[in-house]
Amino acid sequence: MTTIRDRFCPKCGRPAETDGLCMICRAAETPWAACDTRVARTHCPSCGATKQVNTWTDTEREQAEIAPDLARSAVHFHPNVKKRSIAVEVRDISPNRSRAYLTITGTLYGLSMEKTCTVELVWHKEQCDRCNRITGSYYEGIVQVRADQRDLSPFELQSAAAIATQIEESLIAGGERLSFISDMTESRDGLDITVGSQHIGLLIVQGITAQFGGRYTTHPKLVGEKNGRQLFRITYLVRLPRYQRHDVVRLGRVYAEVEQVDSRHVRVFDLSEGRSRSIKEDEILRRIGNARNAQPAFVAYIAGGMMGILDPETGVTKEYPKKPWQTIVAGENVQVLRDGDILVVMR
Ligand SMILES: [Zn+2]
Ligand SMILES: [Zn+2]
Structure with missing residues (x-):
């Protein structure tokens, strides 16, 4: 006589903890882990970016680093599986194919489970949206950096290029893949920067004028239509001020x-x-020069509110009034710029 109702597994006849199958038979019947036979990944051969669904993302990771994670993405666990673990070994078969050997372990209803499977990794190559635009010479704007009634100085050229590059790097790092600079050319008039988006064009002109002053104007031009939308190219004209520091x-x-x-x-x-x-x-x-290009001249004497300065080019000493604010010592050099015959003493 039993007071507890005995329960037996209908499959194997062993005592069962609950109605229906025992744990062993339940675990054996449950598809606890399944593997897709192949997984594919698309990457850009030029820049390495990867594509998921229809979105490209930049990555620094190499194929060898990505392969184990890609293989793991082929495994689907039953939700009741605990202590999941997947060991992966990858062998490259060809440039487009690798084979991954997976050892999958976990526990189900307290029982340890293990299985192995093989997953084919397919490496698709496709040019990404950005490289496609760059090689297709697609662009949305040109930033033209000029100076008002003079040439750009080498310093301005270099700084403007550095500002543009910095803005590009921070936008790309922030996920704006199409905010690229496809070309940067020094011309006789100044600097031309070809940009992939209007956003980066605007940020570049704002960055340059914030640094150097000056103004910019924008000149949109209709270049066509794509998917019913009008396509504009914008020329951003930056005019740096006529006069520079110093x-x-x-x-x-x-x-x-x-x-x-x-x-x-x-x-x-x-x-x-x-x-x-x-x-x-x-x-x-008018402008007579820049203080950065001043040259030294010898102060021969100071007397009666005047000073004698030896012209470094002619060797002749000329007299100039010494201004009260000037701290100039006879027998030493001062920095001068030339305005015709006149020597202009710098501060
Ligand atoms: Zn059983
Ligand atoms: Zn690319």
């Missing part, structure tokens, strides 16, 4: 060194009065 200019009867330029005003250091002040650009008569 330019030495003539204002009326005095000379001044440019300290800062914005769109309306120029801040100068007046070399006569020895102080900074703000002027309008049209007060400048």
